Amino acid sequence: MTEQNTLPERTPAATTTGLSARDRSVITLLLVSAFVVILNETVMGVALPNLMADFGIEAHVGQWLTTAFLLTMAVVIPITGFLIQRVTTRMLFGAAMTLFSIGTLAAALAPTFEVLLVGRVIQASGTAVMMPLLMTTVMTLVPPASRGRMMGNISIVISVAPAVGPTVSGLILEILNWRFIFWLVLPIAIASLVLGLSRMKNVGEHTDARIDPVSVVLSVFGFGGIVYGLSSLGEGASGTPIVPVWVPFVVGVLGLALFITRQLLLQRTDRALLDLRTFRSSTFAVTVVLMGAMMMALFGTIILLPIYLQTVLGLAPVEAGLLLLPGGLLMGLGAPFVGRAYDRFGARPLLVPGTIIVATALWGLATLATESTPAWMILVLHVVLSIGLSLTFTPLFTAGLGAVQPRLYSHGSAIIGTVQQLAGAAGTTLFVSVMTVGTASLLAGGASEIEATAGGVHSAFFYGAAIASLAIIAAFFVRPSPQSADAPAITHH
Numbered sequence: 001m002t003e004q005n006t007l008p009e010r011t012p013a014a015t016t017t018g019l020s021a022r023d024r025s026v027i028t029l030l031l032v033s034a035f036v037v038i039l040n041e042t043v044m045g046v047a048l049p050n051l052m053a054d055f056g057i058e059a060h061v062g063q064w065l066t067t068a069f070l071l072t073m074a075v076v077i078p079i080t081g082f083l084i085q086r087v088t089t090r091m092l093f094g095a096a097m098t099l100f101s102i103g104t105l106a107a108a109l110a111p112t113f114e115v116l117l118v119g120r121v122i123q124a125s126g127t128a129v130m131m132p133l134l135m136t137t138v139m140t141l142v143p144p145a146s147r148g149r150m151m152g153n154i155s156i157v158i159s160v161a162p163a164v165g166p167t168v169s170g171l172i173l174e175i176l177n178w179r180f181i182f183w184l185v186l187p188i189a190i191a192s193l194v195l196g197l198s199r200m201k202n203v204g205e206h207t208d209a210r211i212d213p214v215s216v217v218l219s220v221f222g223f224g225g226i227v228y229g230l231s232s233l234g235e236g237a238s239g240t241p242i243v244p245v246w247v248p249f250v251v252g253v254l255g256l257a258l259f260i261t262r263q264l265l266l267q268r269t270d271r272a273l274l275d276l277r278t279f280r281s282s283t284f285a286v287t288v289v290l291m292g293a294m295m296m297a298l299f300g301t302i303i304l305l306p307i308y309l310q311t312v313l314g315l316a317p318v319e320a321g322l323l324l325l326p327g328g329l330l331m332g333l334g335a336p337f338v339g340r341a342y343d344r345f346g347a348r349p350l351l352v353p354g355t356i357i358v359a360t361a362l363w364g365l366a367t368l369a370t371e372s373t374p375a376w377m378i379l380v381l382h383v384v385l386s387i388g389l390s391l392t393f394t395p396l397f398t399a400g401l402g403a404v405q406p407r408l409y410s411h412g413s414a415i416i417g418t419v420q421q422l423a424g425a426a427g428t429t430l431f432v433s434v435m436t437v438g439t440a441s442l443l444a445g446g447a448s449e450i451e452a453t454a455g456g457v458h459s460a461f462f463y464g465a466a467i468a469s470l471a472i473i474a475a476f477f478v479r480p481s482p483q484s485a486d487a488p489a490i491t492h493h
Contacts, residue, residue: 027153037126069121103123149339164325223256263275307457330390
């Protein structure tokens with residue numbers, strides 16, 4: 001059996017024929033909790049006009065409610081690989097959901113914008129831990145032959161939660177004020193915390209490894225600087241950068257270079273904060289690149305389509321949110337079927353058509369999204385895009401983590417989570433910045449606001465389609481998983 005298939009010793013609860021009821025309950029708790037916390041990444045966009053009115057702030061200030069969330073995630077996630085090895089599953093889950101609950105309560109009660117921003121940062125600190133913890137737990141408990149199906153459930157959390165965030169907040173704002181975005185989530189978070197502490201069991205082996213403070217500081221400057229730079233790029237396109245755009249990029253690139261150098265030195269003695277030996281697997285490296293491209297497409301579309309639907313087509317916020325709902329639900333409904341298909345056929349037969357469909361949908365949006373496009377056509381294109389994304393996320397998670405050594409699962413999960421946040425921020429910034437620049441250029445040429453915005457949207461989707469087209473090539477380099485050949489020996493007597 002290959003090294004990739006060598007699983008850590010599992011408890012009797014995880015038998016060779018499947019998962020016990022207790023294991024299923026643990027994973028279900030993690031799935032529900034992760035869905036709740038990830039949902040909060042994108043709920044603030046639709047609420048921004050209300051917040052601007054309540055707190056008397058400008059749009060570029062209000063955007064920090066999302067930017068600060070992504071910044072915190074990008075800084076904390078690299079540390080989770082160490083935390084998962086050092087802290088028990090039950091304790092780490094409790095800490096994550098406690099932080100998220102405290103942040104949610106602070107945001108709901110926030111008397112000022114500054115307090116609301118702090119609440120979002122606390123929320124993100126808990127959110128950052130949940131996805132790596134969930135993926136590591138699944139890779140430890142679930143036999144290789146069944147991982148595709150279980151990773152399909154994780155794909156629901158990763159893709160559907162941020163996709164339906166604008167819809168959820170739009171529906172809430174149609175009836176209640178923005179504070180209920182947090183008040184309605186709080187009891188669910190507390191219930192997950194209480195139930196999790198009573199039902200959660202510790203998974204995997206833990207070490208007495210010590211954290212490297214220098215690596216933490218370098219990760220803050222590296223990952224935080226890059227995300228901040230991407231956000232500053234978006235602000236620069238609007239003409240209101242807080243700091244010169246090049247400053248955070250330089251800090252981020254230097255910090256990341258030093259961080260990587262230090263990890264390469266520390267991993268020789270198994271003391272790395274983020275073990276980069278995961279990239280020795282070409283499959284893992286390619287899936288990380290593909291994951292970045294798909295997350296850029298997802299988050300870029302999530303931020304751009306509501307702007308287009310409301311500004312150009314004249315839809316109300318709740319109408320724009322509901323139009324995007326079918327695609328988000330489709331990703332959720334399709335994920336389990338994609339997981340079963342992965343278990344049967346492997347990654348490449350799903351990734352190649354998936355990336356082709358994503359690129360086709362984005363090219364369609366780039367050419368058909370005009371000021372006179374009927375809303376139903378945008379709905380169809382968004383549904384097609386969602387089908388393509390649903391075909392990619394599950395194979396990427398499963399094939400990527402399945403290609404690394406089991407002792408590196410926690411580090412692989414943390415790397416994937418970090419790339420997701422960086423790519424999400426990059427996709428958001430790229431799409432919005434290109435749209436803003438294109439719109440400004442057309443306005444200067446005498447176009448109406450609606451025509452200019454439609455032209456800016458066209459340009460943004462063009463760049464997204466080009467990136468997705470390059471992803472098609474990368475999909476052919478994902479090697480077939482060796483686990484399928486060994487699965488019968490693992491899962492049957």
